[in-house]
Amino acid sequence: MPGTPPMRFVYLGPEGTFTEAALRTIPAAEHGLRTPARSVPEALEAVRAGDADAALVPLENSVGGAIPVTLDELVTGSPLVITREVVIPVEFVLAARALTPLGEIRSIAAHPQASAQCRSWLLANVPDAVVVDVLSNATAAISAAAGEHDAALCAPIGVPRNGLTVLADKVADHADAVTRFALLTRPGPPAEPTGDDVTSLALSIRRDQVGALLAVLTELAVRGINLSRIESRPTGEQLGTYVFFLDCTGHVAEPRLGEALQGLRRICAEVRFLGSYARHRLTPEAPVASPRGLSNSDFADSAAWLAQIRAGDLA
Secondary structure, eight states, X not given: OTTOOOOEEEEESSTTSHHHHHHTTSHHHHTSEEEEESSHXXXXXXXXXXXXXXXXXXXEETTTEEOHHHHHXXXXXXXXXXXXXXXXXXXXXXXXXXXXXXXXXXXXXXXXXXXXHTHHHHHHHOTTOEEEXXXXXXXXXXXXXXXXSSEXXXXXXXXXXXXOEEEEEEEOSSTTOEEEEEEEESOOOOOOOOSSEEEEEEEEOOTTSTTHHHHHHHHHHTTTOOEEEEEEEEOSSSTTOEEEEEEEESOTXXXXXXXHHHHHHHHSSEEEEEEEEEOOOSSOOXXXXXXXXXXXXXXXXXXXXXXXXXXXXXX
């Protein structure tokens, strides 16, 4: 639309990281304004304060698991919702200022998570090199370009920006490693269901309720809702108090998931809706079919049947 200003995106920086690479897969972000933030809290606060329209932050890694700071930030402060997920392969490169035999490398700059995901590869290919921890993948590339270290373990996006030469690509102990990112905005109506959606929730259970977690799972199971992820984080208040993060298949607009949310609201101390959004699949894959009697059409049919009874129409 003519005259419409570009969207403002903030992301976990600095520039040249996997987060920036993930953000640039979103068309609106590729043509919008992109600003790196120093931390996840800073990125999310920019959205809450209205200084940015959306923030992209890492949510979980298939090797390292959930990103604790992101989960913690999702349940503090004013609500934000996930409107999109981005999943990208995590393949590091070993790069240097000039083509260098691996046997001559003595120091490698790397973010601790990067070196952890490539530990076996590093031991097998550069056993004599000392890995030096740095603050980010981008910092690793910058330090190698400056000659502070012989090489860097970094994201591919950092190579051309720093004039580096790739010594080895697809560096990883787990070839299929991926990282999942969440695009967060201020609350608004969710996008329409796509038929392959995820709904994310954060909930607290009552400590004095026996079998509270089982009751939560039952609300989902009896409606045929698959729980694709459950994660717990301490609240910081006292030992034994946790917030549970759930990813469920389905969309809040669908009757069965709506019923489940109502049930969770009744039995939980608190439920925070974190968004319903399309699942991002790296390869085409059909959604898992619901068990017989637990599909959306089954729920719609049973609701219509009940409405007939209440209306006295038993024909």
